[in-house]
Amino acid sequence: MNNICEFKLPNGSAVSTSDNVDITSRTITSVIIMNRGRIKDAREYMLDDAFAKALMRSASRHKNGVISNFGHNWNNLGKRLGRFSNFKDDGTSIRADLSIYESADESPGLPGLGSYVLNLAQEDPEVIMSSIRFSYKYQYQLSSDGAEKKVNYWDEKSQRWIDPVEADGPVLLKFDELISVDLVDEGAATDSLFSTEDRWKETVRRVLSSPEIEQHLATEEWPVLDAFYKNKITQKVSIIDQLKALIGLGNAEENFETEKTENVENNESKEVVQPATTEQVAMSAQITEEFTKMMSAQQDLLAKLTEQVEALSARVSNVENSPAADHAVGDEEVSAQKELKAYEKNPINRKWLSRRS
Numbered sequence: 001m002n003n004i005c006e007f008k009l010p011n012g013s014a015v016s017t018s019d020n021v022d023i024t025s026r027t028i029t030s031v032i033i034m035n036r037g038r039i040k041d042a043r044e045y046m047l048d049d050a051f052a053k054a055l056m057r058s059a060s061r062h063k064n065g066v067i068s069n070f071g072h073n074w075n076n077l078g079k080r081l082g083r084f085s086n087f088k089d090d091g092t093s094i095r096a097d098l099s100i101y102e103s104a105d106e107s108p109g110l111p112g113l114g115s116y117v118l119n120l121a122q123e124d125p126e127v128i129m130s131s132i133r134f135s136y137k138y139q140y141q142l143s144s145d146g147a148e149k150k151v152n153y154w155d156e157k158s159q160r161w162i163d164p165v166e167a168d169g170p171v172l173l174k175f176d177e178l179i180s181v182d183l184v185d186e187g188a189a190t191d192s193l194f195s196t197e198d199r200w201k202e203t204v205r206r207v208l209s210s211p212e213i214e215q216h217l218a219t220e221e222w223p224v225l226d227a228f229y230k231n232k233i234t235q236k237v238s239i240i241d242q243l244k245a246l247i248g249l250g251n252a253e254e255n256f257e258t259e260k261t262e263n264v265e266n267n268e269s270k271e272v273v274q275p276a277t278t279e280q281v282a283m284s285a286q287i288t289e290e291f292t293k294m295m296s297a298q299q300d301l302l303a304k305l306t307e308q309v310e311a312l313s314a315r316v317s318n319v320e321n322s323p324a325a326d327h328a329v330g331d332e333e334v335s336a337q338k339e340l341k342a343y344e345k346n347p348i349n350r351k352w353l354s355r356r357s
Contacts, residue, residue, distance in 0.1 A: 028118065030194060046172055058175070080103075129184055129186060130193060137175075
């Protein structure tokens with residue numbers, strides 16, 4: 001008989017980015033479904049690669065998406081939120097996108113349910129989390145040879161309860177079927193809907209999008225930025241645009257290495273290239289030197305190979321031009337014959353000999 005388990009799984013501490021929640025399309029993207037590792041409650045199960053792979057296989061069988069409910073309930077009528085789809089496993093976490101029903105706002109027991117979840121996820125994702133409900137076949141540990149050993153069950157044969165052995169490591173679960181991915185208030189090892197990777201992106205995005213940031217940079221001294229951009233401060237591209245391009249939040253309209261100026265009198269444009277720095281010149285010289293050494297070594301090797309081929313060719317020529325009777329006497333002649341036969345076994349050598357003849 002399968003066991004039914006409700007887990008509120010780890011998905012990392014985070015602050016939402018506005019990109020994760022789209023009120024118009026009623027979607028919440030990149031919601032973390034589970035993280036590999038030990039859950040933080042009394043059960044202390046370990047969610048490993050095998051568990052994650054089985055979960056992904058089960059999710060793929062839900063062609064219309066995995067159902068999502070508002071909380072873990074035995075009766076979900078009036079609490080259906082929507083469906084999760086686009087499951088992805090990055091090796092650490094499994095993520096998926098939640099599409100919320102329009103009808104969730106018409107819940108007879110919880111009016112406006114869908115909009116409430118969307119707004120809450122956007123406003124403060126640290127107070128709402130994902131949690132999977134699934135079935136598993138049994139609990140087990142791995143023996144020293146990697147074999148599964150069932151634990152936490154009543155053994156009829158020995159008439160005793162089989163407890164885990166601490167020396168055998170964590171208790172694992174033989175995953176069976178994914179039932180739903182529900183939204184809850186707080187999980188056993190869950191901090192928020194999204195990963196910490198989104199936190200710094202949103203912080204930087206908000207700072208760089210502030211209307212006052214350009215004025216602030218202009219009135220304050222920023223020695224770090226001055227040192228980083230050096231002579232590029234006078235470019236048409238602002239520091240903000242360059243920072244955005246640097247961290248992938250936008251594209252600078254001009255290249256950092258050039259400054260475009262306009263000749264008003266002649267009505268023509270020209271591009272002024274900034275001179276290379278001392279560091280760039282030194283690096284260029286080093287690369288050139290290393291490349292020259294590499295080419296010299298290659299030429300030396302080619303010369304040695306050519307010399308060896310020519311010496312061997314001379315020996316082959318001597319053997320071929322010697323009298324036939326002489327080939328049957330003496331160790332040196334016999335050795336030369338064997339060497340010639342061995343040389344001719346190589347198709348490339350045979351081709352070279354045929355061209356030579």
